[in-house]
Amino acid sequence: MSSVGVILSQIGTPLEPTAQSVRPYLRKFLSDRRIIDYSPWLWQPLLRGIILRTRPRKSAKLYREIWQKEGSPLLIHSLAQQSGLQSRLGAEFQVELALAYSEPSMEQAMTSLESAGITRIIIVPLFPQYSSTTSASVYDQACFAALGRRSISGPVSKRYIPALRFMDAYYREPGYISAMQSHLYCYLESMNATPDYYVLSFHGIPKRYIDTGDPYPQQCMETAKLLAEAMGWDSDRYEVTFQSRFGPEEWVGPATDQVLGQLAERGIKKPLIFSPGLVTDCLETLHELAIEGREQFADGGGDAQQFNAAPCLNDHAQWLDFLSQQVQKNALGWTD
Template identity: 45%
Template sequence: MKSEQVGVLLANLGTPAQPNTSGVRAFLAQFLHDKRVVDLSRWLWCPLLHGIILPLRSPKVAKLYQSIWMEEGSPLMVYSKRQRDKLSARLNIPVELGMTYGEPSVEQGLKKLLDQGVTSVKILPLYPQYSGSTTGAVFDAVAKVFMNCRIVPDFNFIRDYYSHPLYIRALASSVKEYWEKHGKGDYLLCSYHGIPQRYADNGDIYPAHCEQTTRLLAKELGLDNDKIGHSYQSRFGREEWMKPYTDETLQLLPEKGIQNLDIISPAFSVDCLETLEEIAEQGKSQFLEAGGKSYQFIPCLNDSDLHIDMMQSLIEAL
C-alpha cells in the first residue's frame, strides 16, 4: 500500500490578471455572480450587474489597480506566491494556490496537487475570520471540484484562525515593529472588510470573529479600550453594511482628539487593492482632510516569517 502523500492548497479571493478594463471586468463578473457574495434574485441582479455596474465600475477600478500594480504583477498574487513558496520549503511538501475568482482557480490548484500524486489535501483559506461570503465560497469551490472526482481525496479544511495565538502574535509583532521604526500613534484602528448587515442578522459569525480578534490584539499589545477600535470597510451598494464604517470613523476620530492614527487591516492576509489603495491612500486623505495630523498604514502580514510560522502550525496540527 502506498504511503499517504500530503499537499496544501492555500486559498484566497483572487485578482484580475491584468490592470485594465477587460481584465477587471472579467474578474468582477465572476466575483459578483457568486450568490455567496451577492444573494439577490438573479432576475434582479444580473441585468443590473451586466447593464450598469460592470460597464461603469470596471474602468474606474482598473485605474485603481494600475496605481498599486507591482513590477511582478498584482500585489495579492505576488505575495500569495511568496507565501506558497516559503510554506512549501518549510513543510517540504507540495503547496499550490487556488483563487475563488480568477486564476489560478481552486480547480487548477487542486489539479496540480493531484497530478503530483497528492492523496491527502489540507486546505487553508487565508481568511482569519470566517464569513460565508469568503471562506464559505472557498468550500463551495472545493466541493464543486470534488463532485467530479471519481476518487475524492482525503482532505481537511481549516475554517478560521481568528483567535489562534500565533496569528495574534504575528499581528502584534507587525504593529510593534512598525512602531519601533515609525513611532506610535494615539490610536490603533483595525479596519476589517465589511459584509451586509443582513448577512450578520441571518447568522454569519464574521462580526463576532472580528471583535474577538480586536480584543485579543489589544490584550497582546497592552492597549486599553480607548487606544484601539475596529471598523468595517469596502461597503458596496445602498444596502446597510456592518458598522461602524471605516470612512466615517476616519472623519470622526480627529473630532475626538485623535490626531495621530495607526491603522491595520487584520482580515486581509496579503496586501491588495482594499488595503493599498482604499486604506493606505483613500483613508489617509479622509483622515487628514478631517483634521488629523499623521496617518500610518501598517502593512498586512504577507510573507513575513511569523505569518509562515502560523500557517505551518495550522497545517501540522491537522
C-alpha cells in the same frame, strides 16, 4: 514524493490593471451568490447592464495606483506565502495557491495535486475569521473542483475523489495573535513617532447576513480584543471599524471611512490603521486604507503626513510559522 496536498486560497485579482482584465474578474466575483445573494433574475441584469459597464474602468484606475512592477500585489504576496509555507513544510507536502475568482484557480490547484498522485488535501482559506462570503465560498469551490464539473445525473468525469480537510477559522488562535503582535511591533519600531490611536479595520458584510447567522462580526471583535490585549492598548486607544461597503443596504458598522474622517475633530493627530482580517496586501489595504484612508483623515482636518497604514502579515516569518504548524496539525494521521 509528497503525500499531502495543501491549497492556500485567496479571493483573487485581475491579471492586469485594465478594464478589460478587471471586468471578467468582477463578473465572476459578483456572480457568486455567497457574495451577492439577491435573486439572479434581479441581480444579473443590474450587474451586466450597469455595474460591469462602469465599475471596471473605475477599479482599473485604482489598481494602477498600487500595481507593482512584478504585477498584482495580492498575487505577488500570495506566491511568497506559498513559497514560504512550502519551505517550512518540506517535501512531504505540496503547497498550491488557488484564487477564487481568477487564476491560478481552484481547479488548476486540484489538477496539479491530482497529477502528482496526491489524494489527501488540506484546504487553507487565508481568512482568519469565518464568513459565508469568504471561507464558505472557498469550501464550495474546493468541493466542486474535487468532485469534477458535472451534474448529479450527468456523465462521470472523475472516478476517484480526494479526501479533503478544511482548516478552521483561526481568529483567536494564540499563534495568529502573536504573529500580528510581532509584526506590529516591528512596524512601530520603524516609525518616527508613536501613534496616538489605532484603527482596526475589517472587511464589512451586509447586516442582513449577520441577522441570518453569519458569525463574522463577533469573530472580528474577538480578534481585535485579543490583539489589543497583546499590544497593551487601553480600550480608549483603539477602535474596530468595517470597510468596503457595496450597495444600498445596511452594512455592519461603524464604517471605516466615516471614522477616519472624524478622527481629527476628536483630537487624534497620529492614527495608525491596520487590517487584522486580511493577511495579504491587496486593493482593500493598499488603496482603500493607505491612500483613501489618508485622504479621509486629511479631509477631516488631520495632517496627512501623520497618518500611517501598517501592511498585512504577507510573508512575515512568525505568521508563516504559525500557518505551517496549523497545517501539520490538520495533517495528523495523514503523514508518517
